[in-house]
Amino acid sequence: MTARYLSIEQVDMTFSRAGVDSQVLKNINLNVERGEYIAIIGHSGCGKSTLLNIVAGLINATSGAVILDGKEVNDPGPDRSVVFQNHSLLPWLTVYENVALAVNKTFARTRSKAERHAWILKNLEMVGMSAALHKRPDEISGGMKQRVGIARALAMEPKVLLLDEPFGALDALTRAHLQEEVMRIQEELHNTIIMITHDVDEAVLLSDRIVMLTNGPSAKVGEILDIDLPRPRNRITLADDPRYNHYRQEVLRFLYEKQRKVEDLAERRRKEQSAAALEKERA
Numbered sequence: 524m525t526a527r528y529l530s531i532e533q534v535d536m537t538f539s540r541a542g543v544d545s546q547v548l549k550n551i552n553l554n555v556e557r558g559e560y561i562a563i564i565g566h567s568g569c570g571k572s573t574l575l576n577i578v579a580g581l582i583n584a585t586s587g588a589v590i591l592d593g594k595e596v597n598d599p600g601p602d603r604s605v606v607f608q609n610h611s612l613l614p615w616l617t618v619y620e621n622v623a624l625a626v627n628k629t630f631a632r633t634r635s636k637a638e639r640h641a642w643i644l645k646n647l648e649m650v651g652m653s654a655a656l657h658k659r660p661d662e663i664s665g666g667m668k669q670r671v672g673i674a675r676a677l678a679m680e681p682k683v684l685l686l687d688e689p690f691g692a693l694d695a696l697t698r699a700h701l702q703e704e705v706m707r708i709q710e711e712l713h714n715t716i717i718m719i720t721h722d723v724d725e726a727v728l729l730s731d732r733i734v735m736l737t738n739g740p741s742a743k744v745g746e747i748l749d750i751d752l753p754r755p756r757n758r759i760t761l762a763d764d765p766r767y768n769h770y771r772q773e774v775l776r777f778l779y780e781k782q783r784k785v786e787d788l789a790e791r792r793r794k795e796q797s798a799a800a801l802e803k804e805r806a
């Protein structure tokens with residue numbers, strides 16, 4: 524039986540603006556095992572970030588629940604760290620100080636000063652940032668900033684790491700390097716990760732399962748694809764692996780055939796309804 528480390532149960536999300544309700548998510552159910560790497564993919568605006576923000580506790584679902592390790596999530600907490608597409612480092616602090624801020628807050632009572640110092644260095648070393656400890660964010664590249672963001676998130680030892688398009692703003696080469704880093708770190712630490720991405724290759728390369736959301740409004744989990752590829756994974760070898768290409772095709776088919784068809788059908792229905800209404804008016 525699958526362990527339910529994190530469960531998203533019947534989550535609905537409706538936003539109200541100027542008295543108008545719009546349902547973004549409808550009846551989202553997902554169980555995530557400890558140590559699993561989940562990618563969430565779906566067309567722009569379908570509600571991926573909304574779902575991640577609910578898991579992070581940054582917003583509360585209209586109905587349903589998120590249970591993490593037996594506790595209901597209602598607000599943000601150190602057991603969930605988030606890395607966003609654009610780094611959220613404090614510009615006046617150095618690389619070291621940015622990580623220290625989180626570590627000192629999280630472990631103020633449980634670890635000595637020396638232990639915290641060693642822990643900050645270890646996490647920055649893990650992402651290859653040991654040489655830039657005293658630089659400020661405006662003195663390092665975009666990829667380096669994301670590395671620091673990842674180090675800061677990991678240093679909090681979260682139960683689940685939430686990545687909202689963490690490599691989305693990076694060039695292809697830096698992106699590939701960071702994907703490798705995350706794979707290596709996950710191999711070592713067995714973190715539970717939920718990552719939003721628009722990149723089909725990234726989803727297949729990194730994850731154990733890909734959760735595909737249908738188009739909004741009222742997005743649902745359309746399909747879940749198990750990625751049964753051995754680890755460690757190598758992007759060059761996988762390029763010729765028929766299973767890798769099969770998984771890619773499955774996701775592409777979902778996004779560009781199945782979801783497109785739903786869109787077309789909805790559009791056709793809308794047109795038919797307005798034509799019928801016009802007809803009725805004329806009669």
Ligand SMILES: Nc1ncnc2c1ncn2[C@@H]1O[C@H](COP(=O)(O)OP(=O)(O)OP(=O)(O)O)[C@@H](O)[C@H]1O
Pocket residue numbers: 538539540547565566567568569570571572573574739
């Ligand atoms: N706080 C809010 N108030 C009202 N509407 C919101 C709010 N947050 C998100 N939305 C709406 O919810 C829908 C889903 O947004 P969300 O950012 O979750 O989508 P997404 O799939 O992450 O998009 P993208 O891939 O483009 O980042 C959008 O229509 C958005 O306008």
